Amino acid sequence: xxxxxxxxxxxxxxxxxxxxxxxxxxDSAIYNLxxxxxxxxxxxxxxxxxxxxxREQTSGRLNASLDKSSGRSTLYIAASQPGDxxxxxxxxxxxxxxxxxxxxxxTKLTVNP
Amino acid sequence: NxxxxxxxxxxxxxxxxxxxxxxxxxxxxxxxxxxxxxxxMGLKLIYYSVGAxxxxxxxxxxxxxxxxxxxxxxxxxxxxxxxSQTSVYFCAxxxxxxxxxxxxxxxxxxxxx
Numbered sequence: 510x511x512x513x514x515x516x517x518x519x520x521x522x523x524x525x526x527x528x529x530x531x532x533x534x535x536d537s538a539i540y541n542l543x544x545x546x547x548x549x550x551x552x553x554x555x556x557x558x559x560x561x562x563x564r565e566q567t568s569g570r571l572n573a574s575l576d577k578s579s580g581r582s583t584l585y586i587a588a589s590q591p592g593d594x595x596x597x598x599x600x601x602x603x604x605x606x607x608x609x610x611x612x613x614x615x616t617k618l619t620v621n622p
Numbered sequence: 623n624x625x626x627x628x629x630x631x632x633x634x635x636x637x638x639x640x641x642x643x644x645x646x647x648x649x650x651x652x653x654x655x656x657x658x659x660x661x662x663m664g665l666k667l668i669y670y671s672v673g674a675x676x677x678x679x680x681x682x683x684x685x686x687x688x689x690x691x692x693x694x695x696x697x698x699x700x701x702x703x704x705x706s707q708t709s710v711y712f713c714a715x716x717x718x719x720x721x722x723x724x725x726x727x728x729x730x731x732x733x734x735x
Contacts, residue, residue, distance in 0.1 A: 541723075552727055610667070
């Protein structure tokens with residue numbers, strides 16, 4: 510059974526700092542990995558999608574890497590801003606697993622001005 | 623495109639009542655999903671559908687029913703609501719299998735008292 514773990518559960522940083530969020534998964538047979546952002550009381554916004562054959566994806570100040578063999582992904586946020594404050598969720602689709610996303614519990618990020 | 627839309631946004635039910643959560647997508651996606659998100663627990667799959675007329679159970683289907691009469695709509699039915707069904711419900715869709723990106727609706731916050 511696929512399990513996804515995100516560390517840390519919460520992170521508080523000063524504005525301008527570069528930071529890394531971690532995600533690990535137990536079954537390396539995945540189709541892809543997605544990083545989402547969730548603002549309080551809101552839905553999920555997809556940030557980056559990394560296919561299993563890819564090593565990284567970039568969007569603006571965000572860079573996500575994938576090491577499928579070790580079951581790890583990182584989300585790097587450069588020059589953090591208060592507007593980046595949200596919960597970040599990592600999720601994977603496992604091959605042969607009904608196409609469902611298996612989610613981690615998220616990392617709650619607070620960027621202080 | 624409106625993407626994935628959900629109604630209602632909020633609802634309070636009494637124990638034993640029934641209701642239907644509506645989900646519509648206008649992206650002509652084949653796959654649709656219902657997830658629930660409990661505080662601090664991540665999202666779990668309730669039901670999913672790979673196309674009109676085809677549905678299947680996810681991880682936590684008990685107490686719910688679904689139907690998929692059209693490509694666009696995927697309603698979730700709660701029968702005999704219980705306090706354990708208090709949660710935030712998200713509908714999502716994706717184009718096809720093989721790990722395509724999933725797009726999420728804004729969610730329905732349900733309280734059962």
